[in-house]
Amino acid sequence: MKAAYIHQPGPPESILYGDLPDPTPGPQQVLVRVGAVAVNPIDTYIRSGMVQMPLPTPYIVGCDLAGTVIDVGPGVTLFKPGDRVWGSNQGLKGRQGTFAQLAAVDQQWLYPTPEGVSDREAAAVALVGITAHLGLLRDAQLKAGESLLVRGGTGGVGSCVVQMAHTIGARVITTAGSPEKAQAASRLGADAVVSYRSEDVDEAIRRFAPGGLDVWWETLREPSLEQIVGHMALGGRIVIMAGREARPVLPIGPFYTKDQRIFGFAMFNAAPDQQRRAAADINRWLAEGKLRAKIDRVMRLSEAAAAHRLQEENTLLMKSTLSGKIVLEP
Numbered sequence: 074m075k076a077a078y079i080h081q082p083g084p085p086e087s088i089l090y091g092d093l094p095d096p097t098p099g100p101q102q103v104l105v106r107v108g109a110v111a112v113n114p115i116d117t118y119i120r121s122g123m124v125q126m127p128l129p130t131p132y133i134v135g136c137d138l139a140g141t142v143i144d145v146g147p148g149v150t151l152f153k154p155g156d157r158v159w160g161s162n163q164g165l166k167g168r169q170g171t172f173a174q175l176a177a178v179d180q181q182w183l184y185p186t187p188e189g190v191s192d193r194e195a196a197a198v199a200l201v202g203i204t205a206h207l208g209l210l211r212d213a214q215l216k217a218g219e220s221l222l223v224r225g226g227t228g229g230v231g232s233c234v235v236q237m238a239h240t241i242g243a244r245v246i247t248t249a250g251s252p253e254k255a256q257a258a259s260r261l262g263a264d265a266v267v268s269y270r271s272e273d274v275d276e277a278i279r280r281f282a283p284g285g286l287d288v289w290w291e292t293l294r295e296p297s298l299e300q301i302v303g304h305m306a307l308g309g310r311i312v313i314m315a316g317r318e319a320r321p322v323l324p325i326g327p328f329y330t331k332d333q334r335i336f337g338f339a340m341f342n343a344a345p346d347q348q349r350r351a352a353a354d355i356n357r358w359l360a361e362g363k364l365r366a367k368i369d370r371v372m373r374l375s376e377a378a379a380a381h382r383l384q385e386e387n388t389l390l391m392k393s394t395l396s397g398k399i400v401l402e403p
């Protein structure tokens with residue numbers, strides 16, 4: 074099979090594209106003919122060595138995939154050849170990645186793809202959709218009628234948070250780096266969008282939620298807790314899920330006297346049954362048209378190195394040249 078892989082961590086150009094042996098499914102594994110994969114910032118951290126995890130050699134990059142089952146191991150009960158599936162959480166904690174024509178994946182990390190949903194869309198919502206669901210429902214327990222801010226409403230995670238919060242019945246304010254992105258965020262269901270390059274974000278938040286926000290979802294890697302805590306209502310919940318090197322100061326006084334809580338999490342720590350619950354809602358919302366993948370562009374799998382370079386420029390250098398996910402097709 075063709076695959077995008079590395080022999081050791083390094084820059085995007087260390088990704089090689091070429092032939093590797095076809096994988097054989099283990100007893101609990103499903104062999105998937107990959108139709109589409111999507112790039113996530115974590116893929117670039119692992120590829121570069123910034124995040125260190127045990128890696129198979131060679132290591133196929135990538136966490137997300139969608140495709141069609143072509144074979145199953147003897148212990149597989151959930152899927153059969155011909156089924157369309159999607160999933161995430163591969164390429165992590167010693168597991169092989171997904172950027173290949175074929176992937177052998179434990180059945181516990183796969184979900185059925187709803188009819189009418191393409192492999193592109195399913196791959197593009199995989200990791201980011203599960204992340205948004207875990208943070209909103211398991212952790213912040215967002216309720217209808219509450220107010221929520223998410224930073225970056227057209228980003229991978231942000232676009233899922235906007236749509237899911239809107240579907241739950243919350244009022245959503247988000248930020249955007251350009252007028253086009255502001256329009257896109259509104260179409261996804263944001264009630265208010267603040268253009269952070271030309272408008273006063275703090276003023277816009279105060280107008281949107283005069284009594285304070287119930288939930289703040291931070292996607293920036295260097296968040297200001299001073300700013301966030303100051304905008305929260307009594308009982309406000311803050312979700313933090315980016316910025317491994319960040320060490321922001323927590324203003325304790327206004328934080329505890331307003332009964333606030335902070336949730337931090339990495340989606341890949343969530344147990345398979347937690348992720349499966351998230352996937353069930355994602356599938357329902359995809360089928361109902363309440364959740365749509367925000368895809369910036371589709372590239373060939375052979376362009377994996379260029380795709381990593383583009384994602385890295387956005388995540389580490391904040392170039393704002395992306396509006397959603399990079400999807401690759403073998």
Ligand SMILES: NC(=O)c1ccc[n+]([C@@H]2O[C@H](COP(=O)([O-])OP(=O)(O)OC[C@H]3O[C@@H](n4cnc5c(N)ncnc54)[C@H](OP(=O)(O)O)[C@@H]3O)[C@@H](O)[C@H]2O)c1
Nearest residue numbers: 114204225227228229230249250314315338339340391393
């Ligand atoms: N903990 C977890 O489980 C988990 C899961 C997924 C992702 N993450 C992390 O979450 C972060 C976001 O991931 P992602 O996949 O959503 O990335 P992404 O698709 O690249 O989105 C990044 C967002 O940040 C916004 N942004 C960039 N510069 C900004 C600035 N100066 N001010 C305000 N917004 C700005 C961009 O919006 P504009 O273009 O409009 O500026 C964009 O919407 C990454 O650091 C990633 O590693 C963590």
